[in-house]
Amino acid sequence: MKLRKKLSMFLAVTALLVGVVGCGNNSAKTADSDAGNGGDKTNASNAGAAENSAKESYKIAISQYVEHPSLDATREGFMAALKDAGLIEKENLTVDYSNAQADPTNNMSIAQKIAGEKYDLVLAIATPPAQAIVGQVKNSPILFAAVTDPLDAKLVDNLDKPGGNVSGASDTNPEAITKLMDFIAGNFKDVKNVGVVINQGEPNAVIMTNHAEKALEKHGIKLVKASVTNTSEVKQAAESLVGRVDAIYITLDNTVVEAVNTVIKVANDNDIPFFSSDRDTVEHGAFATVGFKYYDHGYQVGQMAVEALKNGKKVGDMKVTVPDKLDFILNLKAASEQGIEVTDAMKDQVQDKENNLIE
Structure with a gap:
């Protein structure tokens, strides 16, 4: 009698363990099935978004000749265009801003410093810093603004098809x-x-x-x-x-x-x-x-920057523009x-x- 009771208890425990294992296997299969059918897509999507977010963090440099209303407005317009495209300073955008204070020596020092680092894009505001930047920086895309004559300044040799790593906007028509x-x-x-x-x-x-x-x-x-x-x-x-x-x-x-x-x-x-x-x-x-408005001029160059940064367009393929309004x-x-x-x-x-x- 005692032996029969023990045998019954053993069989009951065994059945219970089999049931638990079976449930565990079914749960695993369900999870696998969900993953195959998109159940884990949310996690995969989050991982992808995180990866893309990490990629969509940019570092740019700005070299400006001197502070005065027109050049300041150019920079402000440029930054506004980036912000409107979702590139926001201190969030997903790092900006290294330098001002030469109208000193040619400072222009060259700033250009050499920028050349020694890697930036996703460099903006030069006014002809003197643009010439220094183009002469020194070879490993980053370059845009210029507030430049009177890009051809005479030898920044590009073709306004419609600049080529290389340089383009921008002239502020003179x-x-x-x-x-x-x-x-x-x-x-x-x-x-x-x-x-x-x-x-x-x-x-x-x-x-x-x-x-x-x-x-x-x-x-x-x-x-x-x-x-x-x-x-x-x-x-x-x-x-x-x-x-x-x-x-x-x-x-x-x-x-x-x-x-x-x-x-x-x-x-x-x-x-x-x-x-x-x-x-x-x-x-x-x-x-x-x-x-x-120089703000509009800077905004136009900012739109070119967005094309380069977010859409992968080569600056050398972008036409140099002039004011048309x-x-x-x-x-x-x-x-x-x-x-x-x-x-x-x-x-x-x-x-x-x-x-x-x-x-």
Whole structure:
């Protein structure tokens, strides 16, 4: 009897163990089956997303020539384009920003430092840093912005198909200079001489000044140059033009734009119409330009960066662009300060009066 009870108990325990093992095997099979049918796809997807997230973290370098409104707006527009595309600083984007403070030696040092590291992309803002970066950096894609003449600066040898690791956007459309000089000649009949404050060590300033000179010659107007070598000389150069010229013009000359408030003061104190090559200077107190927003210019280059970083496009396959949304921009308050009577004919030149007639 006792033996039968023990045998019954043994058989019961054995059956229980078999059942447990069977359930365990079924669970394993179910898990395997789920994995095969997509049950583990969530985990696989999460792993893939994590891997992609790790890949989608970028490191870029920015070299800027000097701090002034146009170049700062260029950088801000560039960063905004990246942010709008989901590339956000301190989240999935590391930005190494350097400013040369208008010192050629600093330009070269910054370029050499960037060349010694690996970046997913390098942005050069203005011609001098662009030349230094292109000369030194060979292992990263390069974009430039706020460059007057990429061909003359030897940054690229073809605007439509740059090739190599370089492309970007020029901030000058020669048509804008011609239109502005025509505006001066057509609306200021007493202007016989136009003065320009210029750092002739900046290739971009020289190119633009030469273009302005040729455009003015067609109207019988002479261009008078007042040269500077650094920002501290701008005020004296502007003052030297008083009594010798009937209007003042400045190009996208970084040395001069950095000290533009001194030029504005000279123009206002002496009732001399003051014309510039960029919107930011007009907003600060020049009377007129034919231009665009540098923020938009930087945003355009930022979109090129997104194509390179996120979509894998080679910068050398991207066409070098120029501003195409040109308009007259007039500062009516500056006109009053400089003794200018703004006529309806002048205002009629402005297409977007809401944004480009500045009160």
